[in-house]
Amino acid sequence: MSVKSKWTDLQPRILSAVVMLLVGGGAIWAGGLAFHLLVSVVAGLMVWELARMLGPKETGSPIWLGLLGGAVTFGVVFLPPDARLPVLIAPIIVGLSSFKQGRLIWSAYMALILLACYSALALRGGAGLFWIGWLAAVVVMSDVAGYFAGRLLGGPKFWPKVSPKKTWSGTVAGWIGAAFVGYWFFENSRADESLILISVITAFAAQMGDIAESAIKRKYGVKDSSNLIPGHGGFLDRFDGFLGALLLVLIAGQFLAFLPEVR
Template sequence: MKQRIITAIIAGIPLIFLVIIGGIPFTVLSMLLSLVAASELLKMKNIRHFSPLGMIGFLLTFIIVMPEQWYTQIFPFFESKSDGLLLALLLLLVLTVLTKNRISFNEISFVLMSALYVGFGFYFFYLTRAIENGLPLFFFVLFNIWATDSGAYFIGRAFGKRKLWPEISPKKTIEGAIGGIVSAVILSIIFQFVYPLFSIPYVIVIAIIIAVFGQLGDLVESALKRHYGVKDSGNILPGHGGILDRFDSLIFVLPVLHLFNLI
């Protein structure tokens, strides 16, 4: 626990500072985080980073996560992101032929899904900060995720009896999940009084959605790790694991909120 707290402080302060600054520094941070998360996924599948498959995976992630206005400057020979994505997909398919099926649809599907997962997740990471009223909105979502995680952990430890989904995450409990939702609602109401964003009923609804989908995002990553037999996605954050371990909820929630125009 002590190591987790120390790491959270050391990593959390620069993150909050860059969130406040926003703009290019925060966008660059988001892109770097997406590439680190992509590398963690490649490692789970035992795909070498500098192999043709790994490099195309990084390229796909880079194309997806970057701002549209940067894209035509970096890749002037493409008209839109879809052109770059199509090229990367074709290269992946060609690899199955060039390697005589040593690289199969299984591997290229994993690389494609990994790039979409972290690429879009971190794309909406900086996009949330960039929209109107983005700073308080980003903190609203971030604090809700933290409240959900903390509430689920402490309520689960104190009162947890019934397992939430033991095949995926044996330690999570139904009581903890409910505690996470309640914690997010309480935090959201407090946040609303400090910095009003929506009406109280809407704040409560958004808090519940963030808490539910945040925990679902955590379970998605847990399922992935369990399938590939790893405890953590990485070790870059002592006590927390990897980038994907720390941001799994946030990069799942933010696309949902944008997809349904909730923020």
């Protein structure tokens, strides 16, 4: 691969990233309805992309499934806690009849999307700006560090059968970048030093989210989940790492004090 071809997607990636940073950062900062709406719209678009990739029986199915996913994401936080999980599961069951094959993938990845988006709303609404900002910084830094290290250093592939472009150099660089983010948040808050290790674990979860989506695209012969974001592909391509990280935070938060207390 020539040097020029290696970086052909850099300019559109940067421009798209700036737009996403402004929109996403503004919604995270504002919280409330702005963040709630943004997460719901992104959830609906990711569900639409997933349904398209799996080859539904009817061409209109991805649209109504995406609308359903977005609506459930928006409404679930207003329900009593005991009713939330059944409501999040309902769109998965409803969508099963839309596919002749790939039902297991639909069920697993649809659950990932909805639970992760619920986690984002719960994290911003319950834990506040600090923790959602930390998680976003960890995922973005690990992705950026991995992208540049992988392109510049190359080397052995991390999991060539599933994600041919992901290298060990990029993976480790992502962990290092996440550790720096954790250290910065530790130094500038009252969180304890365990946040550095937690940041690395969260970066690994984000990388697993990326690999899971890569496996689906490879199975169905799809390069990108869509072309909605120039230089990045689709919303699943861009936010797959967030899905893995958010699911980790949601599950770990149910069983142990995963995030250090910030006083």
